[in-house]
Amino acid sequence: MEGKKRLVAVGFEGSANKIGVGVVTLGGDILANPRRTFVTPPGQGFLPRETAHHHLRHLLPLLKSAMSEAGVTTLADVDCLCYTRGPGMGAPLQVSAVAVRVLAQLWKKPLVAVNHCVAHIEMGRAVTGAEDPVVLYVSGGNTQVIAYSEGRYRIFGETIDIAVGNCLDRFARVLNLSNDPSPGYNIEQLAKKGEKFLDLPYVVKGMDVSFSGILSYIEATAVETLKSNECTPADLCYSLQETIFAMLVEITERAMAHCDKKDVLIVGGVGCNERLQEMMRTMCSERGGRLFATDDRYCVDNGAMIAYTGLLAYAHGIRTPLEESTFTQRFRTDEVEAIWRGDILAKANGLDGKVSIVD
Known part of the structure; x- marks a missing residue:
C-alpha cells in the first residue's frame, strides 16, 4: 500500500432509533464512530416521526464530531459517502438519505447505498475475524x-x-x-x-x-x-x-x-x-x-458498519448515482451482490474482513 493514498469513507446510519456517523479507511481502521439513541419513557416505543426529528437534531453535530475525531481536516481526505438505503423505518431512513444527497453535491463526492443487514454482517466479520x-x-x-x-x-x-x-x-x-x-x-x-x-x-x-x-x-x-x-x-x-x-x-x-x-x-x-x-x-x-x-459498540446500529461496507463496495467499483440514491423500508439481505467476498484483489488491498479499531 506504500505510495497509495488511503481511501476514506464516511457512513451514515439512521434506520431505527439510533443515528450514527462512522469514518473508516481502506485498511479497515475505524477512526470514529459516534452515535446517539432516541430514548422514550418507560412503557413506550419510538414512533417514526419523533425518531426522525431526533435524528435531524443530532446528525450534523455527529458528523462534525466524527470528522474531528478521525482527524479528517479537508474534504480531499474523503473518497465516498455511504448511507443506509434500507431496511428500516421510513422517516428515520429519510433523514440520512436526504443529508447524504446534499453532502454529496456540496462536497462533490460519490455515493454508495448500503444494505443495513449486510453491513451488520461485514462489520461482525471484520471485528471478529470470522471468515x-x-x-x-x-x-x-x-x-x-x-x-x-x-x-x-x-x-x-x-x-x-x-x-x-x-x-x-x-x-x-x-x-x-x-x-x-x-x-x-x-x-x-x-x-x-x-x-x-x-x-x-x-x-x-x-x-x-x-x-x-x-x-x-x-x-x-x-x-x-x-x-x-x-x-x-x-x-x-x-x-x-x-x-x-x-x-x-x-x-x-x-x-x-x-x-x-x-x-x-x-x-x-x-x-x-x-x-x-x-x-x-x-x-x-x-x-x-x-x-x-x-x-454493543458494533452489534448495535452504528455508522462505521455502513462506512466499512460501503467502502468494500466502492473499492470494487460500485457507485450509486444521485438519481438512484433512494431509501426503502424493505431491502432483503439476499438482494445484494457481495462482490467483495473471496476476491484476491480485496485481500491484497487489505479489505479481507479485518479491521483495527483506533481508540
Whole structure:
C-alpha cells in the first residue's frame, strides 16, 4: 500500500432509533464512530416521526464530531459517502438519505447505498475475524439465519412475523421497564435474577421461527401471575429469554448442518445479549466450532458498519448515482451482490474482513 493514498469513507446510519456517523479507511481502521439513541419513557416505543426529528437534531453535530475525531481536516481526505438505503423505518431512513444527497453535491463526492443487514454482517466479520460463518442476525426489526453462497448472503431461516428484538421490546413495555440504554438490555439484567421457569410456546417451523404467539401468551401470563404473586418479573424475563434463545440456537444449528459450517457469527442489537452468546457458544463447542460475537459498540446500529461496507463496495467499483440514491423500508439481505467476498484483489488491498479499531 506504500505510495497509495488511503481511501476514506464516511457512513451514515439512521434506520431505527439510533443515528450514527462512522469514518473508516481502506485498511479497515475505524477512526470514529459516534452515535446517539432516541430514548422514550418507560412503557413506550419510538414512533417514526419523533425518531426522525431526533435524528435531524443530532446528525450534523455527529458528523462534525466524527470528522474531528478521525482527524479528517479537508474534504480531499474523503473518497465516498455511504448511507443506509434500507431496511428500516421510513422517516428515520429519510433523514440520512436526504443529508447524504446534499453532502454529496456540496462536497462533490460519490455515493454508495448500503444494505443495513449486510453491513451488520461485514462489520461482525471484520471485528471478529470470522471468515465464513453461519450468521445469526437478531435485532429489533430483523431475525435471520444467513450464510454466504455463490456471491450473495442467502437466508436459510427467519421469523415469519415479528423480530426477536421487537418481541423483547414489547414485553419490556408490559413490565414498564426503562428504555435506557435499551429495553432488551434491561430484560437481560432482570432475567439474571429469575429462578422459576415457566413453560411458554416453542414455535419452530422448519428453518423459521415465530414470536408473536409467544408474546401474546406471556403478556396474558404476566397479567395473571404478577397479580397472584405466582412469579416475579424476573421469572418472566428469564423464561422468555430461555425459550426464544433456544429456538434461535436450534435453527442456527440446523443451518450449520445444512451448509456444512462449524462457526457462527451473531450480529445485530440482540447479539449483545450474554445469555444468547453463552447458549450459542455451548452449541458451537459441541459441534467442534466457534462462536464469534461483539459487544454493543458494533452489534448495535452504528455508522462505521455502513462506512466499512460501503467502502468494500466502492473499492470494487460500485457507485450509486444521485438519481438512484433512494431509501426503502424493505431491502432483503439476499438482494445484494457481495462482490467483495473471496476476491484476491480485496485481500491484497487489505479489505479481507479485518479491521483495527483506533481508540
